[in-house]
Amino acid sequence: MNPKQSDRRNFLKNGAALAGLAVGAATTALPAAAETAPDIDELHKYGERSPLVKSVRIGSINNPERHLKDEPVAFGLKSPLQDQVGMITPSSLHFIVSHGYEPPDLDPREHRFLIHGMVDRPLIFTVDDLKRLPSVSRFHFIECHGNSSPGGPGGPERKAVIATAQDTHGFTSCSLWTGVPLSLLLKEAGVQKGATWILAEGADASKHSKSIPIGKALDDAIVAYGMNGEPIRPEQGFPLRLVTPGWQGINNVKWLRRIEVVDEPYMAMMETSRYPSVKLDGKSRWFEFELGPKSVITRPSGGQRLAARGYYEISGLAWSGGGAIRRVEVSADGGRTWKDAQLHDPVAKKAHTRFSAPWTWDGEEAVLQSRCTDDQGTVQPTVAEVAKLWGADVDYLKKTSAIVGDFNAIQPWKVNRDGSVQNALF
């Protein structure tokens, strides 16, 4: 429990005692207590979850030797998928990947957003300016391209037999994003002939920049100021974030301050040094954008334990950068037989989609897995198929220390006779 919560709970106890006292002795003034006690109205102004609900993000790229707050250690905090219901990720549990910096402390009244470069009319906006423009609200997932990769800094946790759905798939989250379509802003600015890319830049300490083909900018990208009904959280880009639906997380530039319209990618640090996927022949595939179809059963999932034989609802999440999820199939026998799961509304494009299927556990070993198909007809692959696509074998995926980008293989969970559930990827 953090000190704030503890203060609050103590106050609630004291407050109740105080109220009881006050009833019995209405005229007895308690000036000292009244001065120190916080205003009871303040407590209800911003809600908190029950102190009994403990679900939190966990770090997987943590450097245990990190001891200085200011040390430039990249960190990733995964979202607890196994504890979530529905298809929205609570903003406070949205995953975070930081490239070594804390979120900047930005004042929306001071913040400016510039569009310039190959445009007829460069434009500069305040956040309030943007709120005057026609807005859209859309459900979209954001996923790190390294999510569920067997290799890379989070590889050991992801591959562990004891891994939870958070360990294996926690670098994806889904929100209702509200903002102005970037296409509208670019139309206002007047994109010039010959423009083929945009360079989007954030106001963080490293001024993260990312080149994005102009086709995406004119398609469904959003300059967002809202997230799940409130201003975007500071760690998610307050006050402005570029949302590029269905594309690798790195394109969704937080703390957006500038878009330059250009005629070539600018070969920024992340897109040339960190995010290309190194393949077995030593060549790196760069400028990959769209994430493939992926799904994971979140209940029952790794680390959970079935209490008894009998009925269980299998529940999970499916999503694709290619569009809407059209179908999810579930298998309880290691992939020998499959049956269609039910898709829960809303089924939105490039958004998490909740699915469920009934299942009765007979007390024997079982392997649960899901596979999804998006509305382009692309089917989520098996591990063996992903390996083949990489020109490698499954052993390579097991052993490589490099991030296997866009790894979207089917995730099996093994149910043991004692009811325990474990990661059965390999």
Next chain:
Amino acid sequence: MRFSKLLAVGIALLASRAALAQTPSYKGVGRTPTQEEIQTMDISAGPDGKGLPAGQGTAKEGAPLFAAKCAVCHGANAEGAKIGPRLTGGQAEIDSLKTLQPVRTVGGYWPYATSVWDYINRAMPRNQAGTLSPSEVYALTAFILAKSNIIKEDDVMDAKTLPKVQMPNRNGFVPPRYQDVVDEHKRGCKQGVCP
């Protein structure tokens, strides 16, 4: 004379009609930035040198600067230390890309020298970004490149020479030309097909 005047009026009319067609639809929302505002915010440098400012530097000039501002994190010779990653590299690192332990460094992986300038300029030194002059950034870029044996100690790096530096891993990317990233919707790997 009169005819040309008429022509001019006609052209102006046509031009204004064209301008009208492109008039922004959302009047009074946002404003035109000043040149100074654009210049202050526009910090990016492209692979062909677009955006690189005047100024110059050599590895020799960069050495004391690196020792004072960068070595504490990246090590005296840019070999990496506890806090900052290794920056130097060459063929050995390129060879490592085919193994289960690929190593990516500035010298041994980054395809463009301009990216080095751009990143130092926008992000370094940590939490003091923006304090280096353009010439200092050129000198530090030169220092890292020279430590990786990509250029010589006395080679002058500036807006003209830097984009011409050939990085060792420049041909290590697919598709080889970014111009071939034509279909931005293609995935890392679709079922059965890798782009």
